[in-house]
Amino acid sequence: MDVGRTKHHRFQLWQLIVLVFLPFAAGYFLSYLFRTVNAVIASDLQQDIGLSASDLGLLTAAYFLAFALFQLPLGVLLDRFGPRRVEAVLLGVAAGGSALFAVGESMTELSIGRALIGLGVSACLMASFKAFTTWFPSERLPLVNGCLLAFGGLGAMAATSPVEMLLGWVDWRTIFLGLAVACVVAALAVWLIVPEDRQEGSGATLRDQIAGLTGVLKSAFFWRVAPLAMLTQGGSLAIQGLWAGPWLRDVAGMDRQSVADTLLLIALSMAVGFAAWGIISDRLSRRGLRPYQVLALGVGLFLVCKLLLVVQPGVGVVPLWMAFGFFGTSGTLVYAMISQAFPASLSGRANTAVNLAVFAGAFTLQWGIGFVIGVSALPDRVGYDPSGFALAFGGLLIVQILAFIWFMLPMRRRGEQ
Numbered sequence: 170m171d172v173g174r175t176k177h178h179r180f181q182l183w184q185l186i187v188l189v190f191l192p193f194a195a196g197y198f199l200s201y202l203f204r205t206v207n208a209v210i211a212s213d214l215q216q217d218i219g220l221s222a223s224d225l226g227l228l229t230a231a232y233f234l235a236f237a238l239f240q241l242p243l244g245v246l247l248d249r250f251g252p253r254r255v256e257a258v259l260l261g262v263a264a265g266g267s268a269l270f271a272v273g274e275s276m277t278e279l280s281i282g283r284a285l286i287g288l289g290v291s292a293c294l295m296a297s298f299k300a301f302t303t304w305f306p307s308e309r310l311p312l313v314n315g316c317l318l319a320f321g322g323l324g325a326m327a328a329t330s331p332v333e334m335l336l337g338w339v340d341w342r343t344i345f346l347g348l349a350v351a352c353v354v355a356a357l358a359v360w361l362i363v364p365e366d367r368q369e370g371s372g373a374t375l376r377d378q379i380a381g382l383t384g385v386l387k388s389a390f391f392w393r394v395a396p397l398a399m400l401t402q403g404g405s406l407a408i409q410g411l412w413a414g415p416w417l418r419d420v421a422g423m424d425r426q427s428v429a430d431t432l433l434l435i436a437l438s439m440a441v442g443f444a445a446w447g448i449i450s451d452r453l454s455r456r457g458l459r460p461y462q463v464l465a466l467g468v469g470l471f472l473v474c475k476l477l478l479v480v481q482p483g484v485g486v487v488p489l490w491m492a493f494g495f496f497g498t499s500g501t502l503v504y505a506m507i508s509q510a511f512p513a514s515l516s517g518r519a520n521t522a523v524n525l526a527v528f529a530g531a532f533t534l535q536w537g538i539g540f541v542i543g544v545s546a547l548p549d550r551v552g553y554d555p556s557g558f559a560l561a562f563g564g565l566l567i568v569q570i571l572a573f574i575w576f577m578l579p580m581r582r583r584g585e586q
Contacts, residue, residue, distance in 0.1 A: 180304075180364075185304055185305060187362075188362055188363060188364055189300055189301070189304045189305070189363055189364070190301070190305075190313060190316070190317070191358075192355070192358040192359045192362050192363050193252075193256065193293070193296065193297040193300055193301075193317070193359065193363070194297070194316070194317055194320040195320075195354075195355045195358060196256060196260055196290065196293040196296075196297070196355045196356075196359065197293040197294060197297055197317055197320050197321050197324070198320045198321065198323055198324040198327070199260075199263070199290065199293070199324060199348065199351055199352060199355060200290035200293040200294070200321065200324065201320075201321040201322070201323075201324030201325045201328070202324040202325070202327050202328045202348070203232065203263070203267070203286050203287075203290060203328075203348070204232065204290075204324075204325070204328075204406065204410050205324075205325045205328040205329070205409060205410045205432075205436070206328040206332055206344075207225075207228075207229040207410065207411050208328070208329075208409070208410060208411050208412075208413055208414035208432055209328060209329060209332045209333055209336075209414060209428075209429055209432065210332070210336070210341045210344075211225060211411065211414050211415055212418075212425070213336070213340075213341050214228070214279075214341070217341075218274075218275075218276065218279065220276065221539075221543050222415075222539045222540070222542045222543030222553060223536070223539045223540045223543045224276055224539075225411070225539055226411065226412075226535050226536045226537070226538060226539020226540065226542075226543075227280070227536045227539065228276065228279055228280050228283055229283065229410065229411045229535055230407070230411075230531065230532040230533075230535035230536045230539075231280045231281075231283040231284040231287065231532075232283050232284065232286055232287035233287060233403075233406070233407075233528045233529075233531040233532035233535060234284065234287065234528075234529075234532040235284040235285070235286075235287035235288040235291070236287040236288065236290070236291045236524075236528040236531075236532075237524075237525050237527075237528035237529040237531075237532055238525075239288055239291045240291065240295075240521040240522065240524045240525035240528065241382060241518075241521060241522065241525055243255070243291055243292055243295060243521050244295070244378075244382065244518035244520075244521035244522070245378050245379065245382070245518070247292070247295060247296060247299050247521075248378055248518070249378070251299075252292070252295075252296035252297070252299045252300040252303075253296075253300065253359060253360070253363045253365070254360075255292050255296055256292050256293065256296040256297075256300075256356075256359050257356045257357075257359040257360035258356075259288065259289045259290070259291065259292050260289055260290070260293075260352050260353075260355050260356035260359065261289070261352070261353065261356045262285055262288055262289035263285065263286050263288075263289025263290050263352045264289070264349045264350075264352035264353045264356065265285055265289070265349070266281075266282045266283065266284070266285025266286035266287075266288070266289055267282070267286055267345050267346070267348045267349035267352060268282075268345070268346060268349040269281060269282035269285060270282030270283055270286065270345050271342045271343070271344075271345035271346045271349065272342065289352065294317075294321075294524070295520060295521055295524065297317050298314060298317075298520070300363070301313050301314060301317070304364070314447075315443065315444045315447045315448075316444075318443035318444065318498075318501065319440050319443050319444050321440075321443065322436060322437070322439045322440020322441070322442075322443055323440060325409075325435075325436035325439055325440070326433055326436040326437055326440065328432075328436070329429050329430070329432035329433035329435075329436055330426075330429045330430050330432070330433040332344060332429070333425065333426060333429035378518070381515050381518055382518045382522070384515070385511060385515060385518055385519045385522050386522060388510075388511075390510050391507070391519070391522065391523075393575070393576060393578075394503055394506065394507065394523065394576065395522075395523060395526040396526075396572040396575055396576070397468065397500075397503070397572045397573060397575070397576040398500060398503045398523050398526050398527050398530075399526040399527060399529060399530030399572070400530055400534075400565070400568055400569045400572045401468055401471060401472075401497075401500045401569055401572065401573070402497075402500040402501070402503070402527045402530070402531075403526070403527050403528065403529070403530020403531040403532075403533075403534055404475075404530065404531075404534050404565050404569060405471070405493075405497035405498075405500065406527070406528075406531040406535075407530075407531045407534040407535035407538060408493075408534075408538070408562075409435060409436075409439070409493075409494065409497070410531070410535065411535055411539075412535070412538050412539070412542070412558075412561075413432060413435060413490065414428050414432060415542070415552075415553060415558075416478070416558050417431055417432075417486070417490075418552065419552045419553050419554070419555060419558070420481050420555045420558055421486045431486075431487055431490060434487060434490070434491050434494075435490050435491060435493065435494040436494065437491075437494075438491040438492070438493075438494035438495040439494040439495065439497065439498055441495060442494065442495040442496070442497070442498030442499070443498050443501065445495070445498075446463075446467060446498055446499050446501065446502060449463065449467075450463045450502055450505070460502060460505060460506050460509070461506060461576075463499075463502060464499060464500070464502040464503065464506065465573075465576070465577060466499075467496055467498075467499020467500070467502065468496075468499055468500060468573055468576075469573070470492075470496045470499075471493070471496035471497050471499060471500070472566065472569060472570060472573065474489060474492045474493040474496055474497075475493070475562065475565075475566050475569065476566060477489055478490075478493065478562055479559055479562045479563040479566055480559075481555055481558070481559060503523055504520055504523060507519045507520055507523050534565060537561075538561040538562075538565065541557060541560055541561035541564065542557040542558060542561050543557070544557060
């Protein structure tokens with residue numbers, strides 16, 4: 170008998186929402202807020218610290234680098250110590266990183282702080298998924314997971330116009346000090362409120378867990394999916410988390426408030442997309458479409474949006490960016506495909522392996538886009554020539570299309586039924 174599937178009988182559903190869902194959702198909310206907030210404060214960082222586009226891209230991408238590097242050991246830690254303990258400790262690390270970012274005066278200090286934030290929130294999604302599998306009835310998991318992803322969208326929304334409004338009262342350093350306090354509160358909530366799972370820390374040996382991870386990384390199916398996840402999901406995170414703001418400023422000619430408001434609409438579209446693509450996949454699968462076909466549909470439309478951003482149309486900019494946010498979330502269907510393609514005992518490590526690809530891509534692309542854009546810096550050292558954005562976005566689009574073609578090449582896909 171699967172013990173994890175019976176624990177929910179100890180609590181009513183509303184109790185599980187309060188005791189399990191909300192503490193983990195708070196962590197994921199903060200994770201996404203940290204992920205995207207630099208798109209709003211980019212101009213402040215450039216002016217206060219004197220950062221170039223390449224510096225700004227590298228600084229912001231330090232979050233993704235630390236996040237990515239910790240994904241493989243994270244899968245093992247979650248299986249050995251459980252999501253409650255791992256999440257609480259790491260959120261404490263995020264609090265320290267946010268505090269360091271708030272007081273940092275140099276590129277090095279800010280980068281270390283940003284990396285610690287990335288490390289600290291690296292478990293927010295995977296720990297939540299594992300905890301929900303333990304405590305919630307299996308038939309409720311699609312809904313619960315979708316609601317969690319929507320909380321991430323709310324975090325991205327909070328990082329836009331609300332942050333811009335706060336900047337009218339306090340500076341960005343004070344905001345990051347406040348976020349450090351929020352991380353401490355979230356860590357305490359996970360540690361003190363989430364019920365103890367007596368099975369945490371038991372199970373396979375470390376050697377067996379590493380062997381299972383090796384099997385995932387040797388899978389042909391994994392290497393068919395990973396490049397697509399790296400370049401589409403990673404590219405979406407890289408752009409939305411930083412370069413969407415400067416694009417709206419320099420290409421669309423928006424002022425700060427208009428940029429923040431548009432970023433809010435993009436985040437709203439993303440929050441809707443997280444929930445919608447789960448529903449769309451479920452409905453289309455009932456009509457005979459397989460998961461990889463639904464993923465291909467969403468990614469294909471996402472690439473069309475990306476092409477239009479390369480062209481830089483003079484009209485319809487806000488709806489186009491909203492479509493970018495919505496279709497960009499279709500890539501999260503990769504996690505469902507991976508979960509179906511591997512045994513349940515390996516699903517955590519398989520998903521963290523995909524997360525490694527996604528966030529390694531986000532780090533590389535966020536920095537690389539900044540390097541390309543920085544070549545066309547304007548004399549005021551704050552703005553960039555639109556041609557730089559076209560070149561950077563266009564180059565990314567080419568490799569994304571290649572990954573899409575690779576994914577669509579015929580192969581025997583496990584888990585597609």
